[in-house]
Amino acid sequence: MARRGSRVQVEEEDVELNMTPMLDVVFILLIFFIVTAVFVKEPGVEVVRPDIALLDDEKPTILVAVTDTDEIWINRDPYEITQVRRVLEQLLAENPRAEAMIQGDEGAPIGTVLDVQEMLMELEVPVTISGRNN
Amino acid sequence: MRKRRQRGGDQAEVNMTPMLDIVFILLIFFIVTATFLQEEGFDMTPPPPNDEPQNTEPNPVILVQIDAENRVFVNQRSTSEDRVLAAVQRIRAEAPQSAVLIEPNDEALHGTVSTIWDDMRVNGIPVSIQRATAEDS
Numbered sequence: 001m002a003r004r005g006s007r008v009q010v011e012e013e014d015v016e017l018n019m020t021p022m023l024d025v026v027f028i029l030l031i032f033f034i035v036t037a038v039f040v041k042e043p044g045v046e047v048v049r050p051d052i053a054l055l056d057d058e059k060p061t062i063l064v065a066v067t068d069t070d071e072i073w074i075n076r077d078p079y080e081i082t083q084v085r086r087v088l089e090q091l092l093a094e095n096p097r098a099e100a101m102i103q104g105d106e107g108a109p110i111g112t113v114l115d116v117q118e119m120l121m122e123l124e125v126p127v128t129i130s131g132r133n134n
Numbered sequence: 135m136r137k138r139r140q141r142g143g144d145q146a147e148v149n150m151t152p153m154l155d156i157v158f159i160l161l162i163f164f165i166v167t168a169t170f171l172q173e174e175g176f177d178m179t180p181p182p183p184n185d186e187p188q189n190t191e192p193n194p195v196i197l198v199q200i201d202a203e204n205r206v207f208v209n210q211r212s213t214s215e216d217r218v219l220a221a222v223q224r225i226r227a228e229a230p231q232s233a234v235l236i237e238p239n240d241e242a243l244h245g246t247v248s249t250i251w252d253d254m255r256v257n258g259i260p261v262s263i264q265r266a267t268a269e270d271s
Contacts, residue, residue, distance in 0.1 A: 014206060019150050026157050033164030048246040053256050055174040066244070068181075101175050104244040111199075111240025114265055128175035131252060 029059055038048050041091070044076030045106040052131030060101035061090050062125070068107030070118065081112065092123060103130040135191050178251055194232040198250060199266065201239035206250070215246055219253045226259065232267045233260040240265065 043065035064084070065073040072079050074087050092098055100120045104113045113129070120127040198206040198218060206213050208221040226232055233255050238247045247263070254261035 016228060019154065023154065023213055024155070025148065026154070026161060030157060030161045030164065033161065033168055037164055037168055039167070048245075050252075051244040052174075052176055052248060052252045056174050058175045059177070060173055072156055101173055104248070106199045106243065106245030107241060108244040110242045110244045110247045111265065114238075114240075114245050114263075117179065127177075127179065129178045129254070130173060130175045131248065 030101060040051065043073040043076040043103060045073045045129075047073075047103045048104050048107070049103065049130050049132040051134055053133065055130050055131050055133050056128070059099065059126070061098040061104060062088065062100040062120075064088075064100065065103040065118075066112050066116065067104060067107040068105040070109055070112055077122055081115055084108055084116060085123075088119065088125075092125065098125060100125045100127045101130050102127065143206065159253060176248075176252065176255075178248065178263060180200065194229050196222055196234045198222070198234055198236045200236070200238040200246055200250075203240045204243050204246055204249040204251050206246070218250050219257065222254070222259060223257070236261065236263045237266045240262070 040061055040063065044061050045065050047065050047067060063074070067073065069114055072081060072084055074091075076086070079087055088100075101115055102116055102120075104110075117127055117129075153267075157217055168263070197207075199211055201207070206215055206218055208218060209225065213221050222234055234249060236250060251263065
């Protein structure tokens with residue numbers, strides 16, 4: 001009985017793992033994902049994107065949607081064109097190196113899309129227009 | 135020597151498991167929220183104004199106008215959205231250096247304008263955009 005107990009103790013000591021290297025790796029992964037985490041704020045509406053053949057991959061961090069009913073949506077809230085500049089400036093203060101993308105509906109008036117585009121260009125933000133490829 | 139280290143280790147050993155749990159939960163949270171957002175888009179910004187004096191004759195411009203009722207005009211001649219490319223290519227056959235200027239009314243549809251813009255770029259025709267001024271429309 002006593003012998004058996006001592007054998008179990010020896011086994012336990014042998015089986016114990018050194019967690020430190022794994023912990024190091026996990027911390028490095030954690031820091032990587034925290035640093036690269038870009039919280040993209042979705043506009044909150046679905047638009048029908050125009051059908052475009054020549055498209056580039058973009059990594060926008062500011063998304064502005066213009067719907068066919070001429071509403072401008074940023075970060076799940078509709079805004080008037082006069083309010084958009086203030087909202088964009090707030091978003092830029094959070095992330096000064098942002099890139100913007102306008103998600104214009106096929107039926108959206110081009111005037112609104114160009115208004116938003118001009119505003120973003122005045123704020124010196126690179127801006128692209130969203131499209132879909134069939 | 136061995137005995138002392140073993141005892142000291144026992145005394146100082148911290149239980150890492152709860153911290154490891156938290157770190158793993160944080161890791162999973164950041165992996166899940168890391169949206170590698172894949173958006174496809176195109177650039178519709180007009181080229182920056184060129185202040186340099188042009189020593190050559192400015193290239194002739196093919197004017198593509200889109201009015202508030204979404205009708206398309208190529209050099210004042212009425213066309214449909216699909217025939218813009220054909221009309222532009224016909225003009226460019228005579229004047230190969232000419233560039234396209236899209237002049238949409240503010241009420242024109244975004245879909246129409248971007249389709250024309252894309253048609254021009256696919257065919258390598260230089261294209262720019264300028265909103266119609268009030269007196270044009």
